[in-house]
Amino acid sequence: xxxxxxxxxxxxxxxxxxxxxxxxxxxxxxxxxxxxxxxxxxxxxxxxxxxxxxxxxxxxxxxxxxxxxxxxxxxxxxxxxxxxxxxxxxxxxxxxxxxxxxxxxxxxxxxxxxxxxxxxxxxxxxxxxxxxxxxxxxxxxxxxxxxxxxxxxxxxxxxxxxxxxxxxxxxxxxxxxxxxxxxxxxxxxxxxxxxxxxxxxxxxxxxxxxxxxxxxxxxxxxxxxxxxxxxxxxxxxxxxxxxxxxxxxxxxxxxxxxxxxxxxxxxxxxxxxxxxxxxxxxxxxxxxxxxxxxxxxxx
Amino acid sequence: xxxxxxxxxxxxxxxxxxxxxxxxxxxxxxxxxxxxxxxxxxxxxxxxxxxxxxxxxxxxxxxxxxxxxxxxxxxxxxxxxxxxxxxxxxxxxxxxxxxxxxxxxxxxxxxxxxxxxxxxxxxxxxxxxxxxxxxxxxxxxxxxxxxxxxxxxxxxxxxxxxxxxxxxxxxxxxxxxxxxxxxxxxxxxxxxxxxxxxxxxxxxxxxxxxxxxxxxxxxxxxxxxxxxxxxxxxxxxxxxxxxxxxxxxxxxxxxxxxxxxxxxxxxxxxxxx
Numbered sequence: 001x002x003x004x005x006x007x008x009x010x011x012x013x014x015x016x017x018x019x020x021x022x023x024x025x026x027x028x029x030x031x032x033x034x035x036x037x038x039x040x041x042x043x044x045x046x047x048x049x050x051x052x053x054x055x056x057x058x059x060x061x062x063x064x065x066x067x068x069x070x071x072x073x074x075x076x077x078x079x080x081x082x083x084x085x086x087x088x089x090x091x092x093x094x095x096x097x098x099x100x101x102x103x104x105x106x107x108x109x110x111x112x113x114x115x116x117x118x119x120x121x122x123x124x125x126x127x128x129x130x131x132x133x134x135x136x137x138x139x140x141x142x143x144x145x146x147x148x149x150x151x152x153x154x155x156x157x158x159x160x161x162x163x164x165x166x167x168x169x170x171x172x173x174x175x176x177x178x179x180x181x182x183x184x185x186x187x188x189x190x191x192x193x194x195x196x197x198x199x200x201x202x203x204x205x206x207x208x209x210x211x212x213x214x215x216x217x218x219x220x221x222x223x224x225x226x227x228x229x230x231x232x233x234x235x236x237x238x239x240x241x242x243x244x245x246x247x248x249x250x251x252x253x254x255x256x257x258x259x260x261x262x263x264x265x266x267x268x269x270x271x272x273x274x275x276x277x278x279x280x281x282x283x284x285x286x287x288x289x290x291x292x293x294x295x296x297x298x299x
Numbered sequence: 300x301x302x303x304x305x306x307x308x309x310x311x312x313x314x315x316x317x318x319x320x321x322x323x324x325x326x327x328x329x330x331x332x333x334x335x336x337x338x339x340x341x342x343x344x345x346x347x348x349x350x351x352x353x354x355x356x357x358x359x360x361x362x363x364x365x366x367x368x369x370x371x372x373x374x375x376x377x378x379x380x381x382x383x384x385x386x387x388x389x390x391x392x393x394x395x396x397x398x399x400x401x402x403x404x405x406x407x408x409x410x411x412x413x414x415x416x417x418x419x420x421x422x423x424x425x426x427x428x429x430x431x432x433x434x435x436x437x438x439x440x441x442x443x444x445x446x447x448x449x450x451x452x453x454x455x456x457x458x459x460x461x462x463x464x465x466x467x468x469x470x471x472x473x474x475x476x477x478x479x480x481x482x483x484x485x486x487x488x489x490x491x492x493x494x495x496x497x498x499x500x501x502x503x504x505x506x507x508x509x510x511x512x513x514x515x516x517x518x519x520x521x522x523x524x525x526x527x528x529x530x531x532x533x534x535x536x537x538x539x540x541x542x543x544x545x546x547x548x549x550x551x552x553x554x555x556x557x558x559x560x561x562x563x564x565x566x567x568x569x570x571x572x
Contacts, residue, residue, distance in 0.1 A: 052391045054572045072393045080391035086383035090316035091309060102305035103392035127316075143388075 005030045005182040006051065006151045010060035013046055013206075020046045022206040023060065028151070028182035033173065035193040036186040037290055038203035044186040045083060047203070048153045051184075052080055065150045076105065079149035079181075083156045085140040089129030093120055093139050096128060097146075106147040118142045119168065133160035141172060152176055152183045159188075170196045190286040200286070202293045210293040214286070221292045223284035224256035227265060235275040242272065259283070302394040306402025307409075314372065314410045323368050323410065327418020330364065331357050335422040349430020350423060354439045357419055358523045361447045362516050366454040366483055368414065370475040372407045373458025377567060378471045387572040396567050400459060404452075404560065411451040419444050442526055446519050449552050453515045454479075456559030463566035486514050508542040515555040521548035 004027035013021040021043045028034055038044050049055045051062055053070020064074035087096050097111045115124045118138040123131060128139070137160055144152055154173070158166045173196065177183050187193050193200070200217060202210040210217055230252050231239050240247050245255035257265045262281070269279060314320055334356040335349075380386045389399060423440040426432065432440075458475060465471040490511060497503050511517045525548060 049387065049572070052387070054387055054390055075391060075393040078391065080388060082384050082388050084384045085388065086385045088309070088313050088385070090313050095309065095312060099305055099309040100392065102308075103302055103389070103394045105393070140388075 003029055005065050006184070007063045008047070008051070008060070009062070011047065011050055011057055011062055012059040013043075013050060013055070014058040020206050021050070024203070024206075024208045025060075026201055026208060026211060028184060030150070030180045030182055031177050032199065033177045033183045033185065033197045034199045034201055035197040036184055036201050036203065037188075037190065037193070037294070038186075039294065041205075042203040042294075043206045044203055045155055048080070048155055048184070048186065051151070051153060052078060076147075077150040079144040079146070079152045081140045081144050081152075081154045081157055083159065083186075085136060087128045087136060087139065090127055092125050092127055093131070093135075094124045096139065097142055100143040101146055104147045110146065114142045114145055115139075117145070118172070119165075134162060134165050137161055138165070138169075141169060145172070145176065148179060149176075149181050152181045154183065154185045156187060157185060190290055193286065200289075202290060204294045214289075217289055217293070218284055219259070221284070221289055222258065223288050223292060225259055225262050225284065226282040227255045227257065227262075227269070228280045228282070229253045229255070229269060229276055230278040230280070232275055232277050239272060239275055243269070300398070300401075302392075303398040303402040303405065306389075306394070306399055307405040310403050310406030311409060314406060319372060320410045320413060323372075323414035324417050326368070327364070327414045328421050330360055331418045331422030332425060334360055335426045348426075348433055348436055350426040350432040350436040350440060353422055353426040354436060354443050354523075357422060358443055358520060361415075361419075361443065361450065362520055363483055365411075365415070365447045365450040365519075366479055366516060369407070369411060369451040369454035370458045370461075370479055372411070373403075373455045374462050374471040374475040375468050376403050376407075377459060377462035377570060378465055379462075379468045381466075381570060381572065382468055386570070390572045397564055400560070400564055400567055403459070404455060407455050408448070408452055411455070412448045415444055415447045415451065419447065439523070439526070443523055446522055446552060449556060450515060450519045452556035453552075453559050454482075456556060456563045459563035460559065460566045463563060463570050466570075482514060482516050487517065509547070512543055512547045512551045515552055518548040518551035518555070522552055 006026075006028040008024060008026045010023040010025055011021055012019065012023050024043070024047060026034075036044050036047070046055070050057055051064065051069055053068070053074065057069075062069050065077045067074040067077070091099070093115060094111060097115060098108045101108045101111055112121075112124075115121055118141050120135060120138055120142065123135060128136060131139075137157070141157065144154065152173075157169055157173070161169060173183055173185070185193065185197065197214075199213055200210065201208060212220070227245075228248075229239055229243075229245065233251070236247055236251050236253060239245070239253045243253065243255055245253040248254050255265065266279070269276060331353075335353040337356075377386070380389070390396070419440065423432075423437075427437075457478060458471075461474045461478060462471045465474050490507065494503055494507065497507075512521055521543065525543070525545060
């Protein structure tokens with residue numbers, strides 16, 4: 001891919017005899033949001049630190065908008081939100097963000113509106129030591145937005161946030177991408193990432209085991225769709241008998257079917273007529289897919 | 300440099316907010332005043348003014364206190380930042396490690412300089428007011444303040460070096476205490492032992508003054524004593540001071556901050572954010 005803002009080619013990182021990242025290749029285009037999933041220790045943070053140039057590559061090549069990681073240009077083009085973000089307790093939010101603005105070479109006039117945008121306008125002049133975890137996380141996000149980055153690396157951005165703040169955070173990430181930043185989001189919060197990203201990359205023990213859209217990943221995995229049929233009182237056994245499904249908790253029957261056989265199955269169920277009270281259909285979620293790819297090895 | 304100043308600005312706010320500047324200044328003022336009053340007794344016997352005696356006492360104080368305050372300020376600045384996860388974030392900005400270190404150094408040195416100037420200045424003013432001050436003793440006071448700041452600069456930079464090498468904040472605290480002990484106490488004890496063993500031989504005649512001047516804490520002492528006959532008289536340390544050329548101790552004390560800063564910069568390079 002030539003139009004990639006962030007290009008990672010066969011990136012490998014060894015620490016002593018331990019290989020924490022094994023020939024990972026991943027490209028991000030401008031405006032693309034990619035979720036980077038993986039267990040603890042799968043190599044997500046290592047990959048981010050390689051992109052930032054905080055730790056050197058053992059082999060392979062990474063370019064940030066054409067520049068080498070850690071070069072002044074690459075650092076100016078990249079924004080980073082560390083996993084456990086810590087600021088100086090005795091600085092106020094405004095002072096801390098002003099420091100980042102000066103380091104980024106951005107006018108400190110941007111600080112006020114940015115604090116406003118992440119909902120910290122009221123707390124801006126209080127010391128960060130008095131803030132909640134969620135507020136510190138918002139400040140971390142505010143510094144990501146400084147100076148329109150070309151690449152944004154967010155390590156577990158939703159950790160410690162309540163559901164409403166999380167929603168706002170994803171809205172901000174959408175804006176960031178809309179302004180043309182390539183956004184890489186490392187996360188454990190699988191179900192949230194599902195609706196909010198264009199592509200999903202899964203790291204497992206240093207290997208990139210998946211890198212595609214959710215739809216393609218599900219198709220390739222061929223995970224079954226789950227149909228749960230709630231029977232009218234006393235009809236559960238009859239339904240189980242006719243469909244070959246499994247009885248669950250008394251009044252329900254569960255059937256697993258391949259995605260392409262879903263409609264066929266539904267037509268068959270509709271013939272059961274008034275034995276059926278309700279049908280609930282669950283396509284394979286990210287959780288199932290993640291387990292399939294992360295634990296099932298390479299595809 | 301613009302980025303180093305941005306770091307310095309934030310760091311200075313931090314040391315002011317967490318009362319570092321206030322505490323360091325208070326300590327300096329209290330000790331300096333106490334020494335000035337306690338040390339005013341021999342004035343008449345030696346025929347020097349009160350400020351001179353005060354400067355001699357404060358020189359001895361500063362040898363201990365300046366390195367201590369500097370190390371206490373510096374030991375946490377890299378290890379602590381790395382532990383809290385702030386280092387990776389700062390370094391993801393287009394600021395070099397050298398600029399970051401320089402920024403901290405400027406802020407901490409400014410705080411230290413403030414404490415030294417106010418502390419010694421207050422004691423000097425009291426001594427001058429109570430017992431008179433010749434122009435020469437005013438010079439000695441000024442020299443004391445400036446050399447104390449230089450000595451502080453040495454140990455700030457050594458503190459950063461330790462902070463970068465130790466990997467943890469608690470480790471850095473322990474190593475700082477060890478470093479202070481070596482430079483300020485054990486080095487002199489070692490020299491004393493060597494003198495006793497040598498018993499006036501070649502080491503005592505030629506090498507000893509130079510080895511002494513190589514230690515920044517001793518260079519500080521030598522400079523203040525050699526530069527003022529009156530101070531030397533009251534501190535009783537003329538021997539070593541006169542055995543050296545006049546430039547030796549000042550050169551040592553001026554080179555040390557540069558050398559220590561370079562060492563800190565080298566150590567910081569190895570720290571993984």
